Amino acid sequence: MDNPIVSQQEAPSSAMSFARLDVVILALTAPLLLVPTRFHPALSGIALSILLLPYIARLVFGKPLSLPTAANLPVALLALVFLPLAFLMSPAPWTITWARLTTLAWSIALFFAIVNWPVMERRNNLRTRLGGPTTLFLALGLFVSLAGLLGMRSVEKLFSVPAVGFLADYLGWGSGLPTNEIAGVLTLFVPFVAALTWGCLITGRRRNFFLLLPLTALLTVTLVLTQSRTGLTATALGAALAIVLTGSINRKWLAVALVAIGMGLIVIRLSPIMDWFVFAGANSWNSVIGPRWGIWEQAVDAIGDHPLWGMGLGLFGSLVRFVYPLVDPAAGPVLEDAHNLYLQTALDFGLAGTLVFLVAAAIVIVSAVRLARVRPPQSLSRLWAVGLLGGLLAHALYSLTDAVALGTLAGVPLWYAFGLVMGASRGRLVISWTDRTRLLFGGAVALVALGSALMLPVNRAGQLAAIVLVEPTTDAGAVAAEIDGLAAKNCRARWFEGLVYHAAGDAAGRSRAWDGLLDCSDRYTAYMASLAPGDVDLARRAIAAQPQSAAGYFWLAPAVAAGDPEAAIGYYRRGLEIAPHDGRHWLALADLLAQRDEAAALDAYLQACLNGDPGANGCLRAGAAARHRPALGRSARRAHSPTTPIGVIIRPYGDINGIRRRAIVRRLRRVRRRERQHPARRQDRSCRSQRGRQDDVAAHSGGEDRAVERSGSRRPRHAHRLPLAGIIRRLHRPGDRADRL
Secondary structure (H helix, E strand, C coil): CCCCHHHCCCCCHHHHHHHHHHHHHHHHHHHHHHCHHHCCHHHHHHHHHHCCHHHHHHHHCCCCCCCCCCCHHHHHHHHHHHHHHHHHCCCCHHHHHHHHHHHHHHHHHHHHHHHCCCCCCCCCCHHHHCCHHHHHHHHHHHHHHHHHHHHECCCCCCCCCCCCCHHHHHHCCCCCECHHHHHHHHHHHHHHHHHHHHHHHHCCCHHHHHHHHHHHHHHHHHHHHHCCHHHHHHHHHHHHHHHHCCCCCCHHHHHHHHHHHHHHHHHHHHCHHHHHHHHCCCCCHHHHHHHHHHHHHHHHHHHHHCCCCCCCCCCHHHHHHHHCCCCCCCCCCCCCCCCCHHHHHHHHHHHHHHHHHHHHHHHHHHHHHHHHHHCCCCCHHHHHHHHHHHHHHHHHHHCCCCCCCCCCHHHHHHHHHHHHHHHHHCCCCCCCCCHHHHHHHHHHHHHHHHHHHCCHHHHHHHHHHHHHHHCCCCCHHHHHHHHHHHHCCCHHHHHHHHHHHHHHCCHHHHHHHHHHHHCCCCCCHHHHHHHCCCCHHHHHHHHHHCCCCHHHHHHHHHHHCCCCHHHHHHHHHHHHHHCCCCHHHHHHHHHHHCCCCHHHHHHHHHHHHHCCCHHHHHHHHHHHHHHCCCHHHHHHHHHCCCCCCHHHHCCCCCEECCEEHHHHHHHHHHHHHHHHHCHHHHHHHHHHCCCCCCCCCCCCCCCCCCCCECCCCCCCCECCECCCCCCCCCECCCCCCCCCC
8 A cells, every 4th residue: 555556557468558559659759749840840740640540559459549537528628629729720820839739739648648558566666666657757857957957047036156057058049948937847846756755755765765865956956046936936835735745744743834834934024035035136016026917918908809719829929019019019028928827828729728728637636636635644655646736736826927838848747747647546536527517517618618709800800910910921901901891890800900000011001990999998008009109199089089098198198298298297197197006107207307396206206116116216216316305204204104013114224314224213203102192293294295195105315325215015095195114125226227017
């Protein structure tokens, strides 16, 4: 009972023959399908058809296509229905989608090969005691770790290690392998290998322990060097879960561990470690989470326009800056994915395809849970199961803020892990499909597909526009005419009609198409401003059609700023009345006010600093202005809330204007005591306030080598009063850094 499930005799020798055929076919087709860009598409197509040979052989000899598992149905549906559909409906089937299709097809074939792998008899060496597929999975983890260690991009988020990734330059890999993807893959391996290492230790397998311990250390070091905060956090949670579920820790020690973890979190929260790990050198909270929020908003808009078959397998990263631009496409970054696996899957396969994938993933995780529960506590079998469960959960958590997209080389280990779980679960913990569950599953997929079909005109228009963007030689006039017909069924298709005209350089046609869209929807107005920033007439039309949307005012303000700055200031102010938490436009308003109204500019800089200041430029400029305005300190003091703890307001490191922070703490405490004793003073001070502030902040400046506070936190409790959650959260060295989206 203390041996992994995968080491028990279960299958006849004929099963081993078919398993070997699976392995041979996978090995022969791997180069052609995993790196198809190196070969002619015809060769990859032949290799893709060869993947079917083992299943044809099973049919010929009267064997089932696969051993039954609950995951077979959704995985087969994804492979046989949604994968071909994604290729057929892709705007760039051969240039981009084909490589993703072949890699994903090979990965799914690998899943079925592991599911059908016969269980080996017991032996005394590591290779068979842990099973052939398990050993190969460990070898794959070793390869990923070495490739990441030698070829990853050099990053400086948490610390600087310039020697990492030297192999990337030698092999001509440009900037190297993406660190976040390496971290995402390692989330599958680190909890699993750590659990196996612990299992070998507690069960007395010293030889296996000393073989696995260096692998655990290597995987962990590589993960740390990626400096992926999400990957590190998710892996830690997955590994902790694996250890807890082993059954080797009694309740007393578990309670002690929970208390220690809680105290550790409190210390981290109240110390500079929080700023070091979360902000990782960034200037503001907006610099940390702002880029991802922007990408997720783009992805959600893209899914809303392409719910039926998606935007095209693998196309979101290359097309999003042209179709849903946050800035000028020429200046926008080239994305690799949607930074969220679930959003990325919807963009690749549509909503119905995403549902199918999520069902398959849920079945695998439930099977891993059941597999772990029935194994004896403190046994290697249980450690094997909880290690896989911890890895899958860590990867699921990581996928909330980043993505290892399906169809990429980095996505292969996920399907391997799926196969390990389902292969070990077969015959013991079968989660079978009943007629009712099949009906519910099919009905849910059909319902999602029918609901998505309501957006068919927009989905088709997006596909046509993407074809023009991918293939500039396409007849833009004919495509625009076809989209015009689709717009009669759904006016949102006019966004893509305007994109086609824009790609063709027809500004009049673009304005005509988008003019009709403004009466229909306001979700594209900000994107219009990025593509047509100088179109004053269309911007005025946007304000007239959408007076309650801030996007039109933010579009028109910079368009007229050069010729009529006073009007631009008015437009910014109107827009900020509608969207008061837009730090980027507070900053733009402050720059316009700087030469006209110093006090108003200072207030706008503070508002930018409060509301997700991009690059902390508002905080920096507010501090610079405060050097010449001593009244800023009094203004900041008037803004504080008596309920905010002093320890939150000021943290004991650094000088501000030559005054120690402790002196500022004492001063604020005196002010609070006076206000508690004389409430009328606070009421009188509030009445004297000339402007209502939206959030809490105060910025302070130091000498030439000091900087200012760069973030605030809470929302207003009253329109006339600014609750101060932190006058100063952290200091950064001055330097007018570029705005970050």
